[in-house]
Amino acid sequence: MSLTIALDRPDALDGPDVLDGSDRPAATPRRNTETRAFLNWLACWLVLPNLPFLPITLMGGPPRYPEVVLCGLAGLIARRLNYAGRAGLFLALMAYLVISFIARMFNMAVTMILSVIGLVFDMNPQASIEYVAGAALLLLILGTGLWLLRQPSDFRRPRWLFAAVGATLLLTGGDYAISKDAMGSYARTDPHGAPFSSASSQAGFAALADGKTNLLLIVVEAMGEPRDPALRARLDAFWMRPELAGRYEMIHGTTPYFGSTTSGEIRELCGHWGNYDRIRAPQPDCLPALLARQGYRTTSYHAFEPEFFDRSRWYPLIGFQRMVFGQELLDHGAGLCPNVFPGACDRSVPGFIRRQLETAKQPQFIYWLTLNSHLPIVENKALGTEHCEGLGAKFDGDFPMICRLFSIWGHTADALVKEIGRPDFPPTDILIVGDHMPPFTQQRSRLQFDAERVPWILLRHRAAKAGTPGG
Structure with missing residues (x-):
């Protein structure tokens, strides 16, 4: 009875591990909950948002490390929101990631992409197997993300916070390392006073x-x-x-x-x-x-x-x-x-x-x-x-x-x-x-x-x- 009461108290959740009769301490319910919450956060805010772009990134596509950082920050903000808040932020993030990726691919500003988005029906993206595969993957990820976001992702222990920041930085560094050789050919949108020639x-x-x-x-x-x-x-x-x-x-x-x-x-x-x-x-x-x-x-x-x-x-x-x-x-x-x-x-x-x-x-x-x-x-x-x-x-x-x-x-x-x-x-x-x-x-x-x-x-x-x- 005393053990049950202790576990029900919030201040007991960070206490010593409980022995299960073996030489190893048994995992507390809080530890299991925190682990599951972190893994769910990792899937929803780092893995899934960046997965649609992974094939192109591995081929040396446009640098996306600012977007990777944005994913991590959005996830840290969203983890304590209710489901509606998490889902809304996730959908907004995915929309921005797609638009910014297209803009960087074609050396355009995001505002230019938004100005012509209404003409998408004049295009024929299904003519390209790459576009079809990308769209299918994106829809799958959106569905998976909205389902996973129903699960808790509000980890509180400092070590999980450090792990979230570390995972974000690790993915950021990997993207930079892969894309750095062709980085100069992307986002050439501002000459910054370059001498004019044509x-x-x-x-x-x-x-x-x-x-x-x-x-x-x-x-x-x-x-x-x-x-x-x-x-x-x-x-x-x-x-x-x-x-x-x-x-x-x-x-x-x-x-x-x-x-x-x-x-x-x-x-x-x-x-x-x-x-x-x-x-x-x-x-x-x-x-x-x-x-x-x-x-x-x-x-x-x-x-x-x-x-x-x-x-x-x-x-x-x-x-x-x-x-x-x-x-x-x-x-x-x-x-x-x-x-x-x-x-x-x-x-x-x-x-x-x-x-x-x-x-x-x-x-x-x-x-x-x-x-x-x-x-x-x-x-x-x-x-x-x-x-x-x-x-x-x-x-x-x-x-x-x-x-x-x-x-x-x-x-x-x-x-x-x-x-x-x-x-x-x-x-x-x-x-x-x-x-x-x-x-x-x-x-x-x-x-x-x-x-x-x-x-x-x-x-x-x-x-x-x-x-x-x-x-």
């Missing part, structure tokens, strides 16, 4: 406007600068074809990049670092606006939705007089290319550009942002990525996503060269540039590309350079 400025693209020659600027989705010389030579060969040498002078170089695709657009079109969310009023110094004042008709082409990243709002503010998006291209005969971002096929766009230039009554500035090389690229016959080969045994076998990426670029380049190589193609200076490095989830693939620079190629029309009319 392909447009290096090539003197705006100065090529003579009132007679057309200008075509192409920003190629995910076209990064390969580290391997053979891969770089292959990339140059896509755009700098021998059959174009008689009509175009070919120059190439590299330029720094920061951020995601829209940051690359602002870099090349407006001549400064930044992003589209800062554009709230007309921008007279952006390239389309400058050329419009010089008598050029300014047109943009993009094969996806006009609302994606708010392009239908800010494109006119930087000077585009006409915008052509995916549905209009499809309505006028462009092919449909299935992918996670389904839209009109990039290989259809050069034909539209040629027809526009042929019928124009004034000089044209055309801007084309490609779509189909947006990662992840699925293996698909319609995309021309089925059974990908062509980069050699090393890259075809070890880096299938790189092979698919080069395949998309090759198809796009083939379609462009077919049009601009025609004898009757109107005189046009053409600048081709990447927006950012390809944001591969696998570190080995990511490290095949420069983490700071993207390539550009200028095709300068020889007749325009000589100041003579015609082609």
